[in-house]
Amino acid sequence: MSEHRPRRILLVDDDASLLVVLSEQLRDDGYEVATARDGLEALRRLEAGWPDLILLDLMMPRVDGLALARRIKAEADLPIIVLSAIDTADSKARLLDEVAEDYVSKPYHYPELRARIQRVLRRLGDRIPRRSLVLGPNLTLDLHKRSATVAGAEVRLTPTESRLLQPLAANLGEIVSTETLLSRGWADTEEADPSYVWVSMRRLRQKIEVDPDRPVHLVTVRGVGYRLVASDGDA
Amino acid sequence: MPERSPGGEDTPGRSSAGGTGPSLRVLLTAGLLAAAVLPLAVFGGILVAARLYTDDRIVVPLLIAAVVVAAFFGLVMAAVAIAGLTAPLRRITTAVERVAAGEPGPPIHLPGDDELARLAESHNRIAAEVQRRNRELGTLLLAIAGYSPALGLRALASQAESDACSIYGLIDCNVQLGDPAEILLEEAVPGDPRPVKAEIRAGGETLGVLTGHLPATRAWERANQDLLDLFASEVGVALRNVELFGQIESQNARLLELDAAKDEFLRGVSHNLQTPLTSIRAYVEQLQAASDEAARDRRLQIVGEQADRLTRLVRQLLTVTRLEAGALRPEVEVIAMGPRVRRAWEGLNAAGTAFELRDESRGWLGVADPDQIDQVLWALLDNAVKYGGRDGKVEVEINVDDTIDRLHVTIVDHGPGVPEADRARLFTRFSRGAALTSGDGTGLGLYVSRQLLLTMGGELWLEPAGEGRGAAFTLSLQGEPPGDDG
Numbered sequence: 249m250s251e252h253r254p255r256r257i258l259l260v261d262d263d264a265s266l267l268v269v270l271s272e273q274l275r276d277d278g279y280e281v282a283t284a285r286d287g288l289e290a291l292r293r294l295e296a297g298w299p300d301l302i303l304l305d306l307m308m309p310r311v312d313g314l315a316l317a318r319r320i321k322a323e324a325d326l327p328i329i330v331l332s333a334i335d336t337a338d339s340k341a342r343l344l345d346e347v348a349e350d351y352v353s354k355p356y357h358y359p360e361l362r363a364r365i366q367r368v369l370r371r372l373g374d375r376i377p378r379r380s381l382v383l384g385p386n387l388t389l390d391l392h393k394r395s396a397t398v399a400g401a402e403v404r405l406t407p408t409e410s411r412l413l414q415p416l417a418a419n420l421g422e423i424v425s426t427e428t429l430l431s432r433g434w435a436d437t438e439e440a441d442p443s444y445v446w447v448s449m450r451r452l453r454q455k456i457e458v459d460p461d462r463p464v465h466l467v468t469v470r471g472v473g474y475r476l477v478a479s480d481g482d483a
Numbered sequence: 484m485p486e487r488s489p490g491g492e493d494t495p496g497r498s499s500a501g502g503t504g505p506s507l508r509v510l511l512t513a514g515l516l517a518a519a520v521l522p523l524a525v526f527g528g529i530l531v532a533a534r535l536y537t538d539d540r541i542v543v544p545l546l547i548a549a550v551v552v553a554a555f556f557g558l559v560m561a562a563v564a565i566a567g568l569t570a571p572l573r574r575i576t577t578a579v580e581r582v583a584a585g586e587p588g589p590p591i592h593l594p595g596d597d598e599l600a601r602l603a604e605s606h607n608r609i610a611a612e613v614q615r616r617n618r619e620l621g622t623l624l625l626a627i628a629g630y631s632p633a634l635g636l637r638a639l640a641s642q643a644e645s646d647a648c649s650i651y652g653l654i655d656c657n658v659q660l661g662d663p664a665e666i667l668l669e670e671a672v673p674g675d676p677r678p679v680k681a682e683i684r685a686g687g688e689t690l691g692v693l694t695g696h697l698p699a700t701r702a703w704e705r706a707n708q709d710l711l712d713l714f715a716s717e718v719g720v721a722l723r724n725v726e727l728f729g730q731i732e733s734q735n736a737r738l739l740e741l742d743a744a745k746d747e748f749l750r751g752v753s754h755n756l757q758t759p760l761t762s763i764r765a766y767v768e769q770l771q772a773a774s775d776e777a778a779r780d781r782r783l784q785i786v787g788e789q790a791d792r793l794t795r796l797v798r799q800l801l802t803v804t805r806l807e808a809g810a811l812r813p814e815v816e817v818i819a820m821g822p823r824v825r826r827a828w829e830g831l832n833a834a835g836t837a838f839e840l841r842d843e844s845r846g847w848l849g850v851a852d853p854d855q856i857d858q859v860l861w862a863l864l865d866n867a868v869k870y871g872g873r874d875g876k877v878e879v880e881i882n883v884d885d886t887i888d889r890l891h892v893t894i895v896d897h898g899p900g901v902p903e904a905d906r907a908r909l910f911t912r913f914s915r916g917a918a919l920t921s922g923d924g925t926g927l928g929l930y931v932s933r934q935l936l937l938t939m940g941g942e943l944w945l946e947p948a949g950e951g952r953g954a955a956f957t958l959s960l961q962g963e964p965p966g967d968d969g
Binding site: 355406407408437438439440441443444446447450451 | 790794814815816817819821822823826846848850853963964965966
């Protein structure tokens with residue numbers, strides 16, 4: 249991962265004044281920014297070259313955001329952040345679980361948006377497979393869909409839970425420190441401390457372990473961190 | 484076969500026509516006998532006269548004259564007899580035709596006690612019965628036509644009771660609503676008025692029973708029961724209409740109320756959206772004129788704050804839409820509530836108001852959707868500032884109830900508190916009270932906050948009024964103890 253080359257962001261939104269302000273803000277923070285006013289223009293820009301990240305409005309004329317995101321994902325695993333007046337509470341936003349890495353709702357606060365961009369770009373190194381991760385007969389993770397299958401039943405994961413599981417899944421069987429998990433899970437939360445990780449792991453275990461009191465997949469390494477392990481289910 | 488059947492059908496027709504025959508035959512016989520006896524008598528008289536005056540020449544003319552006279556009188560008497568017979572028959576026929584047409588005329592009175600007189604009597608009875616039924620049906624239809632749904636259930640039932648009694652000549656008429664299987668009906672006791680009943684039905688559903696008593700002197704026929712059943716089913720339809728009418732009325736009233744509340748709410752909201760917009764515009768205009776750096780910064784800050792306020796108001800409105808659509812799915816995370824409350828307070832920019840936070844959470848974390856809990860905290864703290872008086876202090880206390888794993892955040896202001904009258908409808912949507920008392924919010928803050936908390940497994944309530952403080956709201960969340968026991 250080269251840290252010398254500036255990261256390129258393609259900004260797709262039909263609001264011209266927002267394109268001007270936001271690309272100025274992003275350039276001030278050292279990003280290389282290209283803009284597109286609609287889906288077709290975005291596709292033309294992509295033909296010329298792939299950015300590191302796409303910031304995408306959901307509602308646009310000519311090839312809407314969702315259709316565009318699907319076309320992009322069909323070609324390459326390019327991270328997408330949706331920037332839209334529709335927020336995560338909307339049913340349509342659910343569909344974006346499969347195509348978007350994150351959402352920022354409009355009106356946005358620039359510092360928050362920047363934090364999310366940084367987090368998504370940092371996560372690029374984690375190499376999360378966009379496919380099912382089978383950890384045993386009773387646990388399959390589909391982190392790109394923010395879901396898990398526990399003893400045959402589908403369980404939804406919250407964005408934070410999915411963020412916590414990503415470094416653990418990328419380093420299967422190895423210890424991931426509490427500090428790492430804290431920075432991955434709560435990059436934009438100042439007040440977060442290790443108890444956030446401890447409590448969230450305990451809650452996560454309630455969700456994905458068949459017997460949370462005798463965990464077989466999500467194992468605590470006391471005083472250090474956590475390990476995600478594949479297991480045939482017998483503790 | 485084809486030739487036989489007309490003859491076969493002919494026979495019963497002839498015999499039924501002969502039903503009125505005997506008396507006709509008697510009269511005819513009498514007439515014919517009269518016609519035969521009279522000429523014989525005249526003939527005898529002439530023979531006697533011929534004996535007295537034995538003038539042979541006049542015997543033959545006399546005989547001829549006698550035969551002519553006798554035949555004439557015989558014919559006249561036969562005609563009188565037939566006329567006397569057919570006149571009452573014609574009267575009866577006309578009367579029966581009127582009965583058949585459904586408009587019976589006055590009763591027919593014939594002298595004597597013969598078949599014709601009895602026939603007239605039967606006609607009179609039938610005509611009276613038809614007339615009585617017609618009257619019954621007429622009053623019944625009139626009564627039913629008067630059953631307006633606006634009468635109300637009780638009035639209509641008692642109207643039906645009195646109508647049933649007067650139309651059918653019953654006593655103690657009673658409309659009992661409910662499952663007929665559960666309504667106990669009395670047994671008939673010989674000698675006492677006989678109980679009669681009809682099920683009150685509407686659209687295949689039995690609503691109840693109409694009961695009454697028939698005086699022992701009166702007969703109760705199949706036709707009476709049919710008519711009572713008909714009446715009862717019309718009563719059922721009328722009762723069902725009352726029910727539907729009532730529903731429509733109350734829905735109408737509710738819609739009008741909602742409409743008025745929404746109008747008021749819209750007025751309030753547009754005013755409250757205009758307030759920050761107005762100040763943004765004003766400060767931007769001033770900014771363009773401002774020369775000194777410090778003044779510009781201060782104004783920019785206000786513009787930013789007002790834009791934030793506008794954003795939050797719009798978000799609150801969006802949340803209401805989502806709550807109504809049931810589209811709100813919180814993503815709960817663990818949250819340290821102390822720092823969260825402090826940050827929400829700082830975001831409020833209420834520099835003129837003192838703030839005190841007592842965090843007794845001992846490291847416990849709350850379980851909530853971070854975005855939504857921020858909305859709730861902002862609304863509650865904003866209210867505390869708004870209603871807390873000019874220099875009132877806002878106090879927040881965070882407590883843990885570890886017996887039930889709950890985290891409680893209580894927000895207290897030092898204003899006048901919530902008026903007793905507003906307490907009950909404080910958390911309702913579009914309530915007039917909420918819209919009227921809202922200073923510069925949407926008037927939806929408390930409703931939205933409580934609904935958001937409910938979707939996250941939390942609660943929000945108003946604490947009872949207490950000494951030395953104004954309003955106190957407590958929000959309750961699922962709590963998680965610190966540490967990892969895995």
